[in-house]
Amino acid sequence: MAEARPLDGKVAIVTGAGGGFGESYTRCLTGAGASVVMSDINAENVEAAATRLVGDGVNVLPVTADVTDPASWASVVKSGVDAFGGIDILVNNAGLMSEIPMDVPFSKLDLEWWDRVLAVNLTGPFLGIQAVVPEMKKRGGGRIVNQSSGGAFGPSGVYGVSKLGLVSLTVSMAHELARHKITVNAIAPGFTNTPAAQRSLPEGMEGMAEQIAPLGGGTPEDANGALLLLTTDAGRWITGQTLNVDGGWVMRI
Numbered sequence: 001m002a003e004a005r006p007l008d009g010k011v012a013i014v015t016g017a018g019g020g021f022g023e024s025y026t027r028c029l030t031g032a033g034a035s036v037v038m039s040d041i042n043a044e045n046v047e048a049a050a051t052r053l054v055g056d057g058v059n060v061l062p063v064t065a066d067v068t069d070p071a072s073w074a075s076v077v078k079s080g081v082d083a084f085g086g087i088d089i090l091v092n093n094a095g096l097m098s099e100i101p102m103d104v105p106f107s108k109l110d111l112e113w114w115d116r117v118l119a120v121n122l123t124g125p126f127l128g129i130q131a132v133v134p135e136m137k138k139r140g141g142g143r144i145v146n147q148s149s150g151g152a153f154g155p156s157g158v159y160g161v162s163k164l165g166l167v168s169l170t171v172s173m174a175h176e177l178a179r180h181k182i183t184v185n186a187i188a189p190g191f192t193n194t195p196a197a198q199r200s201l202p203e204g205m206e207g208m209a210e211q212i213a214p215l216g217g218g219t220p221e222d223a224n225g226a227l228l229l230l231t232t233d234a235g236r237w238i239t240g241q242t243l244n245v246d247g248g249w250v251m252r253i
C-alpha cells in the first residue's frame with residue numbers, strides 16, 4: 001500500500017499557476033497528495049503547466065480566470081467543487097511584478113498602473129478569500145496562503161504597497177476566520193529566480209539576487225517548506241503570520 005501523504009484527500013486552488021511560483025507551488029501540493037485547481041489569466045500557460053505536471057496519481061485541473069473578477073472566482077470555486085468535491089486550501093499567488101514600469105518614478109506613476117497593481121495583487125486575494133470561505137466552512141476548516149514579498153518591507157513603489165496590504169489582509173482575515181478553523185498566513189519570498197523576476201531586473205543588476213541575501217539567491221522550490229508548513233497539520237496553530245523566505249534578505253524583529 002502507498003504511504004499516506006500529508007495532503008491526501010485535500011483540494012487546493014493555486015492562482016497564477018501558469019509558471020514560476022504558481023507551477024512550483026502546485027507541484028509541491030500535488031506531491032503532498034492534494035488535488036489542485038490551477039488558475040491563471042493566461043490560458044496557454046496554465047494548460048502547458050498542467051501538462052508538465054500530469055503524471056501518475058496527480059490530479060490537476062487547469063482553468064482560465066481573472067483574480068480581479070468576482071464571477072471568475074465563483075467559476076473557479078465551482079470547478080474545484082465539481083471536479084474534486086470541495087475546497088480546503090487557497091494559495092493566492094497571482095500577481096503583477098515584472099509588468100510594472102520601472103523607468104517611472106513612483107511619484108509620477110500613472111493612476112492606471114496604481115489601480116491595476118492593487119486590483120491584481122490585493123483585491124484579487126481579497127475576492128479569493130471571500131469566494132472560498134463558504135466552501136471551507138462546509139469542510140470544517142481550511143488554509144489560506146497569500147503570496148506577499150520581501151518588497152513589502154522596503155521601498156518598492158506600488159508593488160510594495162500592494163504586498164504590504166496583503167500582510168494586513170492576512171492579519172484581519174486570520175483574526176476573523178479563526179473561529180471557523182480557517183488559518184490565513186502569508187509567505188514573503190525575496191528575489192527568486194523565476195522567468196518573471198529575471199525580466200524585472202534592471203540591466204547590469206543580474207547578480208543582485210545573489211548579493212542581497214546572506215544565504216544567496218533562491219528558486220521557487222525554496223519556498224515549498226513554508227507552503228507545506230502552512231497547509232498541512234504541522235501548521236495548525238499558526239495564523240496571521242507572514243513568513244519571510246528569502247535567504248535572510250529581510251530580517252524582521
Ligand SMILES: NC(=O)c1ccc[n+]([C@@H]2O[C@H](COP(=O)([O-])OP(=O)(O)OC[C@H]3O[C@@H](n4cnc5c(N)ncnc54)[C@H](O)[C@@H]3O)[C@@H](O)[C@H]2O)c1
Nearest residue numbers: 016018020021041066067093094095149191192194196197
Ligand atoms: N519571483 C520573485 O522574485 C518574487 C518575489 C516575491 C514575491 N513574488 C510573487 O510571487 C508571485 C508569482 O511570481 P512569479 O515570479 O512566479 O511571476 P509570474 O509572472 O510568472 O507569475 C504571476 C502569474 O500570475 C498570473 N496573473 C497575472 N495577472 C492575473 C490575473 N489578473 N488573474 C489571474 N492570474 C494573473 C500571470 O499570468 C502569471 O502566470 C507574484 O505574486 C509575485 O509578486 C515573486
